[in-house]
Amino acid sequence: MNMHLFKKILRKTISVFCICGRCPSYPKKKEPKTYCEFGKSEFDVKKRGCVCPECFVWKINRFKDYYYCEKGKDPRSKI
Numbered sequence: 001m002n003m004h005l006f007k008k009i010l011r012k013t014i015s016v017f018c019i020c021g022r023c024p025s026y027p028k029k030k031e032p033k034t035y036c037e038f039g040k041s042e043f044d045v046k047k048r049g050c051v052c053p054e055c056f057v058w059k060i061n062r063f064k065d066y067y068y069c070e071k072g073k074d075p076r077s078k079i
């Protein structure tokens with residue numbers, strides 16, 4: 001399997017746990033979310049709070065940051 005396909009499948013799998021969809025700052029476009037692991041959104045972000053600390057992915061990775069949709073992936077991301 002090539003790396004691009006592998007990452008696509010991985011992102012889809014992690015996005016099941018991602019709670020960006022219920023965040024007031026979510027750009028609400030058709031994106032696979034999981035910005036903490038795969039980088040920032042292509043769209044403008046209006047900061048209205050970040051719910052990442054409530055997310056399973058954030059907790060198990062011991063992430064510390066917020067607003068990944070705007071800033072890009074967490075420095076602790078291993079992907």
Ligand code: SF4
Pocket residue numbers: 014017018019020033034035036037051052053055056057058068
């Ligand atoms: S930590 Fe934030 S960006 Fe990462 S999966 Fe959870 S809600 Fe999505």
Ligand code: SF4
Pocket residue numbers: 019020021023024025026027035036049050051052066067068069070
């Ligand atoms: S990364 Fe944080 S601020 Fe951005 S949409 Fe996800 S939960 Fe909201």
